[in-house]
Amino acid sequence: MTVARDRDLRIARVTLTPVLVADPPLLNTQGVHQPYTPRLIVEVTTEDGVTGLGETYGDTKYLELARPLAELLPGHRVDDQGGLFTLADRLAVDTARVDGALDVGGLRGVQTAGKLRLSVVSAFEVACLDALGRTLGLPVHxxxxxxxxxxxxxxxxxxxxxxxxxxxxxxxxxxxxxxxxxxxxxxxxxxxxxxxxxxxxxxxxxxxxxxxxxxxxxxxxxxxxxxxxxxxxxxxxxxxxxxxxxxxxxxxxxxxxxxxxxxxxxxxxxxxxxxxxxxxxxxxxxxxxxxxxxxxxxxxxxxxxxxxxxxxxxxxxxxxxxxxxxxxxxxxxxxxxxxxxxxxxxxxxxxxxxxxxxxxxxxxxxxxxxxxxxxxxxxxxVSDAPGLGVDLDRDRLAFLHERWARDDGTLRDRDDAAAMRVVEPGWRVPTMPRW
Structure with missing residues (x-):
């Protein structure tokens, strides 16, 4: 195992790349998957040049929290994952806009500001663990x-x-x-x-x-x-x-x-x-x-x-x-x-x-x-390679990000009900229980 110096563990920069990824027309009780779904790729790079990868939801509300959190991370150590939650708690979230909103993409019930924070922090935690594992020569497990x-x-x-x-x-x-x-x-x-x-x-x-x-x-x-x-x-x-x-x-x-x-x-x-x-x-x-x-x-x-x-x-x-x-x-x-x-x-x-x-x-x-x-x-x-054991294809990342950048905003927030309305104009999310 490699012995890490302080500079090996301190974050120099964080890169956030929203992407749109092809999705087939899969049906659920809310509607149908849109042709492209948003995801967010997180890169955490240490002062020694090691980059760790994370991924989470890419909808606008996640990006709005991920960006200010990314700005707080330079100087933070990748082995201090617990501190990520302290940093996230410092960020204000518009709870009036988030609380009570149904997360159609996850079909996971009522979403709160706290749940939103956790979804964003998860990507940074994984990226930090990946960077730490790569630095120490150890797999994440x-x-x-x-x-x-x-x-x-x-x-x-x-x-x-x-x-x-x-x-x-x-x-x-x-x-x-x-x-x-x-x-x-x-x-x-x-x-x-x-x-x-x-x-x-x-x-x-x-x-x-x-x-x-x-x-x-x-x-x-x-x-x-x-x-x-x-x-x-x-x-x-x-x-x-x-x-x-x-x-x-x-x-x-x-x-x-x-x-x-x-x-x-x-x-x-x-x-x-x-x-x-x-x-x-x-x-x-x-x-x-x-x-x-x-x-x-x-x-x-x-x-x-x-x-x-x-x-x-x-x-x-x-x-x-x-x-x-x-x-x-x-x-x-x-x-x-x-x-x-x-x-x-x-x-x-x-x-x-x-x-x-x-x-x-x-x-x-x-x-x-x-x-x-x-x-x-x-x-x-289960990979035994350092970190997550996966590597980023920057050409593919750029291609999928360019698709996101060209989008007029229609697909940047997943909405299975909106996708269904293309076929059934009067479609609304069914009242539950449906049957």
């Missing part, structure tokens, strides 16, 4: 205490989807085709299995009436007997509907994710079914844990290092879950390889059983890395 597994399992993330974005909308084509019925979902799952070796499947629900989605899950169970299956309608169902679906699928579901909104409703569903309930919507901060766990409202928490505030907070969450006998997995939003690498490093350090993590990455055709991360047998191998 070693900085987090060491890995307990050499590979991290991921689940195939299945979506109802259109064959293409609407005619006349600028978009990047793909060859996946439409999946709007059980046969289409099974075909999609087969392709994921053949290409990446996934052994578990998660269907994004809340798109069609529950009976149709029950049929799709049944079709998956028939096509892939014994494989873990999950269904996530993002809170689109009432308690009675959630219980009905749970009863009809209790013999095939690994867990049912956020069938209904709010801890109280989740607790009511949990009391009426043997199917484990998972969440990335009603437990998104440490303050929300007590009620959810004491009411036995959830049996699996899907962490996300972006909105929990980074990799160390993710480890803390996993420890709390273990103390309460609650399972752990990881939530995914549309992300690039930097985030996938960070997810993999922290997941490698979580002791005990870990449900296969979610990842949109197989859907993404673009990246900012010199080499894409790969899935073998449904898993990503």
């Amino acid at each position: 070693a900085l987090l205490g060491g890995k307990v597994r050499d590979t991290v399992d991921y689940s195939a993330y299945l979506f109802y989807r259109w064959a293409a974005h609407p005619e006349g909308v600028t978009a990047e084509p793909d060859d996946w085709g439409a999946a709007l019925d059980p046969a289409g979902i099974v075909a999609q799952a087969r392709r994921f299995t053949e290409r990446y070796g996934f052994r578990s499947f998660k269907l994004k629900g809340g798109v069609f009436p529950p009976d149709e989605e029950i049929t799709a899950v049944r079709a998956l169970a028939d096509a892939f007997p014994g494989h873990p299956l999950r269904l996530d309608p993002n809170g689109a169902w009432s308690v009675p509907t959630s219980l009905k679906v749970a009863r009809e699928l209790e013999d095939v579901l690994e867990y049912l994710e956020d069938p209904t909104l709010g801890t109280a409703a989740m607790a009511e569903v949990a009391a009426g079914t043997s199917v484990p309930l998972a969440t990335n919507m009603c437990v998104t901060t440490f303050a929300e844990i007590k009620e959810a766990f004491t009411r036995d409202a959830v049996q699996v928490v899907l962490s996300d290092h972006h909105y929990w505030g980074g990799l160390r907070h993710t480890q803390q969450l996993a420890a709390v879950c273990r103390a309460f006998g609650v399972g752990v997995s990881m939530h995914s939003n549309t992300h690039l390889g930097i985030s996938l690498a960070a997810m993999t490093h922290v997941a490698a350090t979580v002791p005990g059983p870990l449900h296969a993590c979610d990842s949109h990455y197989p859907w993404q055709t673009e990246d900012v890395l010199t080499e894409r991360l790969t899935f073998h047998d449904g898993a990503v191998r």
Whole structure:
């Protein structure tokens, strides 16, 4: 291990690069993914010239907080990740504009100013850990205490989807085709299995009436007997509907994710079914844990290092879950390889059983890395290279940033409902519960 001098650890500059990344027409209860989604790439460079990478959401409200935080970082040490939160707390956030707003892109419930800060700090924390690891010659998982597994399992993330974005909308084509019925979902799952070796499947629900989605899950169970299956309608169902679906699928579901909104409703569903309930919507901060766990409202928490505030907070969450006998997995939003690498490093350090993590990455055709991360047998191998073990492709980064710079502002804030209105002009975000 390299011995670091003070100048090796002090930040000289921070570079923020917002990008727009191609996204396919994946459907959810809010609408459809826009043809491009915003992400923010964070580079932290030390006085000795070592650069660490981070990534988070790229919507305007995240940029507005990331920019002043970046200005505070020169002179800060990359091994002082805790101090990042102190710096972030010094920044004012327009809570009237943020609190109570639904984050459509993450479908994670009510977003507060505090959650926004954590989502931004997470990218800086990862970048600092990457820079520290590169400086010391250690992988990020070693900085987090060491890995307990050499590979991290991921689940195939299945979506109802259109064959293409609407005619006349600028978009990047793909060859996946439409999946709007059980046969289409099974075909999609087969392709994921053949290409990446996934052994578990998660269907994004809340798109069609529950009976149709029950049929799709049944079709998956028939096509892939014994494989873990999950269904996530993002809170689109009432308690009675959630219980009905749970009863009809209790013999095939690994867990049912956020069938209904709010801890109280989740607790009511949990009391009426043997199917484990998972969440990335009603437990998104440490303050929300007590009620959810004491009411036995959830049996699996899907962490996300972006909105929990980074990799160390993710480890803390996993420890709390273990103390309460609650399972752990990881939530995914549309992300690039930097985030996938960070997810993999922290997941490698979580002791005990870990449900296969979610990842949109197989859907993404673009990246900012010199080499894409790969899935073998449904898993990503944990890198032992210094830092995250990934390198930035500056030409690709510049290309994706130029796309962002040319945009008139239409795509700089992800809005699945607005994308749906291109096809259905009267579309509005459905009132929940939808069914």
